[in-house]
Amino acid sequence: MAIAAVRLNQLVExxxxxxxxxxxxxxxxxxxxxxxxxxxxxxxxxTGSVYRYFDSKADLYAQVLAxxxxxxxxVVAAIVEAEGxxxxxxxxxxxxxxxxxxxxxxxxxxxxxxxxxxxIDAARLKYRAALADQIARLVRRGIADGEFVEIDANxxxxxxxxxxxxxxxxxxxxxxxxxxxxxKAIAQAIAGLSARMLFRHPAPExxxxxxxxx
Amino acid sequence: MAIAAVRLNQLVExxxxxxxxxxxxxxxxxxxxxxxxxxxxxxxxxTGSVYRYFDSKADLYAQVLAxxxxxxxxVVAAIVEAEGxxxxxxxxxxxxxxxxxxxxxxxxxxxxxxxxxxxIDAARLKYRAALADQIARLVRRGIADGEFVEIDANxxxxxxxxxxxxxxxxxxxxxxxxxxxxxKAIAQAIAGLSARMLFRHPAPExxxxxxxxx
DNA sequence: TGTATTCATGAATAAAGGTTCATAATGGCA
DNA sequence: TGCCATTATGAACCTTTATTCATGAATACA
Numbered sequence: 465m466a467i468a469a470v471r472l473n474q475l476v477e478x479x480x481x482x483x484x485x486x487x488x489x490x491x492x493x494x495x496x497x498x499x500x501x502x503x504x505x506x507x508x509x510x511t512g513s514v515y516r517y518f519d520s521k522a523d524l525y526a527q528v529l530a531x532x533x534x535x536x537x538x539v540v541a542a543i544v545e546a547e548g549x550x551x552x553x554x555x556x557x558x559x560x561x562x563x564x565x566x567x568x569x570x571x572x573x574x575x576x577x578x579x580x581x582x583x584i585d586a587a588r589l590k591y592r593a594a595l596a597d598q599i600a601r602l603v604r605r606g607i608a609d610g611e612f613v614e615i616d617a618n619x620x621x622x623x624x625x626x627x628x629x630x631x632x633x634x635x636x637x638x639x640x641x642x643x644x645x646x647x648k649a650i651a652q653a654i655a656g657l658s659a660r661m662l663f664r665h666p667a668p669e670x671x672x673x674x675x676x677x678x
Numbered sequence: 679m680a681i682a683a684v685r686l687n688q689l690v691e692x693x694x695x696x697x698x699x700x701x702x703x704x705x706x707x708x709x710x711x712x713x714x715x716x717x718x719x720x721x722x723x724x725t726g727s728v729y730r731y732f733d734s735k736a737d738l739y740a741q742v743l744a745x746x747x748x749x750x751x752x753v754v755a756a757i758v759e760a761e762g763x764x765x766x767x768x769x770x771x772x773x774x775x776x777x778x779x780x781x782x783x784x785x786x787x788x789x790x791x792x793x794x795x796x797x798i799d800a801a802r803l804k805y806r807a808a809l810a811d812q813i814a815r816l817v818r819r820g821i822a823d824g825e826f827v828e829i830d831a832n833x834x835x836x837x838x839x840x841x842x843x844x845x846x847x848x849x850x851x852x853x854x855x856x857x858x859x860x861x862k863a864i865a866q867a868i869a870g871l872s873a874r875m876l877f878r879h880p881a882p883e884x885x886x887x888x889x890x891x892x
Numbered sequence: 893t894g895t896a897t898t899c900a901t902g903a904a905t906a907a908a909g910g911t912t913c914a915t916a917a918t919g920g921c922a
Numbered sequence: 923t924g925c926c927a928t929t930a931t932g933a934a935c936c937t938t939t940a941t942t943c944a945t946g947a948a949t950a951c952a
Contacts, residue, residue, distance in 0.1 A: 474929095475929085478929095495796070499908095499909065499910085500909075500910060500911085501909075501910090501932095504932095509930075509931090510930060510931040510932055511910090511911090511931080511932060511933090512911080512912075512913080512930075512931060512932060512933095513929080513930055513931070513932095514911095515910095515911065515912080516929070516930075520910080520911080521909090521910060521911090577803075579795075579796035579797075579799030579800045579803075580796060580799070581793075581795070581796065582709070582793035582794060582795065583793075585793030585794070585799075586793045589791075589793075592844075613874075615867060615870075615871060616867060618848070619845055619864065619867050619868060619871070620871060622841075622844050622845040622847070622848060623841040623842070623844065623845045623868065623871045623872055624841070625844060626840040626841045626842070626843055626844020626845060627836075627837040627838070627840045627841035627844075627872075627875065628837070628840070629840055629844070630806075630836050630837065630839060630840020630841075630843070630844070631833055631836040631837045631840060633836070634832070634836060650833065653829060653830060653833050654833060654837065656829075657829060657833070657834060657837045657875045657876075658837055658841075658875065660827075660874070660875040660876075661841065661871045661872065661874040661875035662871075662874075665879040685898090685899095685949070685950080688899095689899085713938095713939070713940090714939075714940060714941085715902095715939075715940090718902095723900075723901090724900060724901040724902055725901085725902060725903095725940090725941090726900070726901060726902060726903095726941080726942075726943080727899080727900055727901070727902095728941095729940090729941065729942080730899070730900075734940080734941080735939090735940060735941090
């Protein structure tokens, strides 16, 4: 029984190694490297073994997306729940998201904008939806507190999420300079603008507070 | 020479018929129907004939996208150039875009958000860029006129374009109700919000003017 | 009408990569 | 150690469409 646990652990480790190899491949050179054979070799297993752990390529990448995205959504969720005015939280959440995305540009670009197969693209939409959901919560809070204009929270959340994601695509392009000061300025501009559409007038002058976590 | 002209005309017509069949197929049921053999049969030509008119599938769909998108970009461009304050023009442009998109929901959804092959997706990005360019012109005008906050026009344009496109995706989903009054309200909300992020305070109270053309 | 050139046809081909499966290796257990 | 169950292997297989090309029809022109 004790040894069976070791064996089980091996299985879990192997699965994690495959997931990791897949994530790394995408983070390194995007979806063009997202091939089962390549991932398997990177993970040190045979091609066929991948199918012992995942139903299909789509399943594998859905899990990769979930893995990476959940972390980002969690970061945003934490800020959404944090102390402070809804306005400040919103700016911080977007700023943090942007800064983190720019840190892992290649992966973020793949996750947000890079053309990819329809199956993977479909999984991507869930991530956007989850993120929009977090924003929506903040929007509701801001409306309730009288900080934001009264508007359908879901529409507003979509607008906000669309705004900062689209604006990030350029800076996330693999060729863009990863310069840190410029990156911060861009992130700040994006956060300021994206949040601004919700503010009641007069708008508060907000400086984003970095809540970037490791 | 006169008969050669007829012949040339035939060629042009056939090409147009193929483009049209491709557009219709996408407008009817999205990218899953975007297969050369199917398009050829819809256009009443043989599969191989498609390759007399287009270099590849990607080329065909790039042209389809260009055809459809150019019209939309032109509509927006016309509003951008129109009389009126930058604020009003911006709201009108977005409102018009949204209403038109909702009219041809299936096609708009395919053009904006539906998962599709990477080659086609890549062509899609050009469309977004062209649209963002138009918005950027308006942003510059608004800044120059002191109507908009002073901010990088390209970042701002990306934010605006991202905001209204993302917010449209839901309402454009093939299953969504095409209800007209609700659609207008949504379009208005989207336009108001998306433009709002640029307004200097206090923001003008704007009612979008429909400039939807046939 | 004859001939050259262009255009159309659609079955065959090609390519790419996901998926399978017969076989082998390994680990647990008596 | 021998046996069974589980897991790993990776070459072969499939599937799916885009693309080609040998053949035939149509057209322009003398």
